[in-house]
Amino acid sequence: MRTASGRSPRPAHKAKRRLAVGLAAAMAFGVGFAPAAQADDGRLPRLVKTDNIRAHMENLQTIADYNGGNRAHGTPGYDVAAMYVIDQLERAGYEPVKNTYEFDAWVENSTAELAQTAPEARDFAHGDDFITMSYSGAGDVTAPGVPVDADSADSGCEPGDFADFPDGAIAVVQRGTCTFEQKAVNAADAGAAAVVIFNHGATEGDTGPINGTVANLSAIPVVGASVAVGEALTSAGDDLELHVKVDSEVRTESSYNIIAETRHGRDDNVVVVGAHLDSVEEGSGMNDNASGSAAVLETAKQMRKLGRINNTVRFAFWGTEEQGLIGSTEYVEGLSEAERDEIALYLNFDMIGSPNFGRFVYDGRGELPGSIAPPSGSGAIQKVFEDHFAGRGLVSEPTEFSGRSDYSAFMEAGIASGGLFSGGDGTKTEEQVEYYGGTAGEDYDPNYHTAADDLDNINWDSVDQLSDAMAHSVETFADSTLPVNGVLRTQEAQQEIAFDRQADRWLR
Structure with missing residues (x-):
């Protein structure tokens, strides 16, 4: 629907x-x-x-x-x-x-990609591990992955969450109290090149990839990932590097x-x-x-x-x-x-x-x-x-x-x-x-x-x-x-x- x-x-x-x-x-x-x-x-x-x-x-x-x-x-x-x-x-x-x-x-022209490229290589499966959020912006980015207050339900909900965020990095945030659009806007305003939003696991039905929307076209790529992907990314350490690719357009x-x-x-x-x-x-x-x-x-x-x-x-x-x-x-x-x-x-x-x-x-x-x-x-x-x-x-x-x-x-x-x-x-x-x-x-x-x-x-x-x-x-x-x-x-x-x-x- x-x-x-x-x-x-x-x-x-x-x-x-x-x-x-x-x-x-x-x-x-x-x-x-x-x-x-x-x-x-x-x-x-x-x-x-x-x-x-x-x-x-x-x-x-x-x-x-x-x-x-x-x-x-x-x-x-x-x-x-x-x-x-x-x-x-x-x-x-x-x-x-x-x-x-x-x-x-909003149309996806090809299947989106999400991968961890460091500290060890790991590809994530579209549909099983992550889903592109509708009205995600297009982009092909390989950059450091930076968790943003990722253990909080308010992760990424305030501009202040992105204080000292590295320009061009990929933000990793948890699903929570505010809209995906708000998280994406805050990330883009802070200079993020893409956003990975992982599920919170509050119920049995909230563990898989998020079938979400940012409601209005975002300036950067946004994907919704599973709890397992979120745990993998947030535990990877300071050397985390990610690849995100979204091929989409609005017509x-x-x-x-x-x-x-x-x-x-x-x-x-x-x-x-x-x-x-x-x-x-x-x-x-x-x-x-x-x-x-x-x-x-x-x-x-x-x-x-x-x-x-x-x-x-x-x-x-x-x-x-x-x-x-x-x-x-x-x-x-x-x-x-x-x-x-x-x-x-x-x-x-x-x-x-x-x-x-x-x-x-x-x-x-x-x-x-x-x-x-x-x-x-x-x-x-x-x-x-x-x-x-x-x-x-x-x-x-x-x-x-x-x-x-x-x-x-x-x-x-x-x-x-x-x-x-x-x-x-x-x-x-x-x-x-x-x-x-x-x-x-x-x-x-x-x-x-x-x-x-x-x-x-x-x-x-x-x-x-x-x-x-x-x-x-x-x-x-x-x-x-x-x-x-x-x-x-x-x-x-x-x-x-x-x-x-x-x-x-x-x-x-």
């Missing part, structure tokens, strides 16, 4: 939490929010059928099969998949549009989202429902994210049968999500202040058919350690999903708002957000087997970002259950967003949104 925004990736910024315009007129006539007990009365979950979602996924699989095996950005597979979505929406009576954008794409590319909205509903209280349409280059991406985009597409098609609704529902099929949430970020940043204020909430559906699935609801209350503090109203969205599952005797669990999917830009803009996720590269526990079935000790989706993410590896029970919850939430908020944004729009509460992740890449 994911680097930066279009013109150039940028760090998280201060965003106002906005409470969107509510249904003042409806409230005046006593129209309120349907309580959870009335969830079974909804029509849309009965209209959105798993067989139809499966048919969309089969068609997306066929499109990938005949177009290089994937639906990645910049490929015929993505273009034909977009044509399919547009055609389906038009047949259902929508007027879909291509929301086009340009962005600065302007373009892509597009597909946007369609209902004809009926208030234009000043819009419910946005989104899923990314692109896959990774490695495969057809049936779970990630044909499952989400197919369910959103079928929900849009069946939505027309509800007739008049109170709030406009806008359906979005995001592009270049796998390059760093670019399509959704460009969309939100391209809106005017007034257009952003018209959005009541955002619902995100990224992977709903994981083979070893869980029923995960985004943490709108901000209770999980890895979640950022979500905009006001996000907890109400979470409760709608939880009540839906509970009403059907199904267990659900919260999942982190970590910055790994397309909700990120909406939350940074202060827009209440929520959604569902069936699990990716996390590991299922014994307790979760009791909730969902499946296999303990295995990833929720062992095929994540591989060629094996195909139709043979979809859990259709997961698609059925999560698409029902999706349809329920869309119908609920199309009727009323009262618990999410109230009846008055304010711009009083402010909070800085600072994710630790940007899609699949770590920021710190």
Whole structure:
């Protein structure tokens, strides 16, 4: 899943939490929010059928099969998949549009190199020992390696850490409290020719090479190494010499989202429902994210049968999500202040058919350690999903708002957000087997970002259950967003949104 925004990736910024315009007129006539007990009365979950979602996924699989095996950005597979979505929406009576954008794409032209050349020679393997951080600068450097406060979580976070740093040397720093970008900027300002950032090993999952990003193009090469590499470099002594080579560039590319909205509903209280349409280059991406985009597409098609609704529902099929949430970020940043204020909430559906699935609801209350503090109203969205599952005797669990999917830009803009996720590269526990079935000790989706993410590896029970919850939430908020944004729009509460992740890449 994911680097930066279009013109150039940028760090998280201060965003106002906005409470969107509510249904003042409806409230005046006593129209309120349907309580959870009335969830079974909804029509849309009965209209959105798993067989139809499966048919969309089969068609997306066929499109990938005949177009290089994937639906990645910049490929015929993505273009034909977009044509399919547009055609389906038009047949259902929508007027879909291509929301086009340009962005600065970071590209590695060849495999990066990291080696210790003294006091003894040792080559490190790309992928196993280290990974180039996205938006690393290019360079080919052989120079002394100098650890910088390398036993501290604040390693390289302050300019003072680089006092007396030898000009032209390669900095060796530990991952910790500040962003990789901050470490890289401090190193470059001190005259470093490259930076090796090694993992901290705080958890079992934090021992390997760091899949990170410096968010904005750095002036020098930056690679993320494993704990083992860090230990080797910091124990090598004063004669340490390193070779770092990164062959990369930033070039302007373009892509597009597909946007369609209902004809009926208030234009000043819009419910946005989104899923990314692109896959990774490695495969057809049936779970990630044909499952989400197919369910959103079928929900849009069946939505027309509800007739008049109170709030406009806008359906979005995001592009270049796998390059760093670019399509959704460009969309939100391209809106005017007034257009952003018209959005009541955002619902995100990224992977709903994981083979070893869980029923995960985004943490709108901000209770999980890895979640950022979500905009006001996000907890109400979470409760709608939880009540839906509970009403059907199904267990659900919260999942982190970590910055790994397309909700990120909406939350940074202060827009209440929520959604569902069936699990990716996390590991299922014994307790979760009791909730969902499946296999303990295995990833929720062992095929994540591989060629094996195909139709043979979809859990259709997961698609059925999560698409029902999706349809329920869309119908609920199309009727009323009262618990999410109230009846008055304010711009009083402010909070800085600072994710630790940007899609699949770590920021710190």
